[in-house]
Amino acid sequence: MLKIFVDMDDTINYMFEHFYEIGCFFGYEMKCLKPIDRDTWDLYNYVNSGSTVSEKKKIVDRIFTSFNFWYDIPPRKDAMEVWQWRKTRFDIYIVTSPWMHDYVKCVEQKYLWIKKYFPIDFTHFIPISDKSLLDGDIIIDDSPKVLDNFKGIKITINKGYNTGCEVDYRASNWYDIKTFIENIF
Numbered sequence: 001m002l003k004i005f006v007d008m009d010d011t012i013n014y015m016f017e018h019f020y021e022i023g024c025f026f027g028y029e030m031k032c033l034k035p036i037d038r039d040t041w042d043l044y045n046y047v048n049s050g051s052t053v054s055e056k057k058k059i060v061d062r063i064f065t066s067f068n069f070w071y072d073i074p075p076r077k078d079a080m081e082v083w084q085w086r087k088t089r090f091d092i093y094i095v096t097s098p099w100m101h102d103y104v105k106c107v108e109q110k111y112l113w114i115k116k117y118f119p120i121d122f123t124h125f126i127p128i129s130d131k132s133l134l135d136g137d138i139i140i141d142d143s144p145k146v147l148d149n150f151k152g153i154k155i156t157i158n159k160g161y162n163t164g165c166e167v168d169y170r171a172s173n174w175y176d177i178k179t180f181i182e183n184i185f
Helices: 015-025 053-064 077-086 100-117 144-149 174-184
Strands: 003-007 091-096 125-127 138-140 153-157 169-171
Touching: 015 053, 053 100, 077 174, 100 125, 153 174, 169 174
Parallel strands: 003 091, 003 138, 091 125, 138 153, 153 169
Antiparallel strands: none
16 A cells, blocks of 8 residues: 655645734734745745844744644645545555644644544654655655655645655646556556
């Protein structure tokens, strides 16, 4: 059975959009861009408030540590629909890089979020900072660092910041991913 790792943030959910909304709610001036126009994964670059990188990183930290930030992120509906198909045919793991400034709360909220939207056994939830340590057949992720270092088949949903990555398949949505996997396996 194929082992597939699926990233959580901005792959099966709308983390960036939620980040933007919470930042605006707190009164910060935020830069909102379409996914294909985002040229960096470093979220402090989308905070216009604050004059230094250090101040911007503190704002990102405040947003990420706000009440239920990780639990309240909206899921991608296309990912939820495709999930039903995948979980019966493959050995699926949801992998995520927890926010290190509040690791325990972040992992807890992410797992509760997964139980709500993408029910899996706890053993198939992997909080991990270095995804290059993962050993499997396929990874579905948006991070350039992850895509550049994974040794198996690499699939991504197009974002501006990952257009330079060498991947096996670029998708616009989860339906494209499903079609690609069905065609090769």
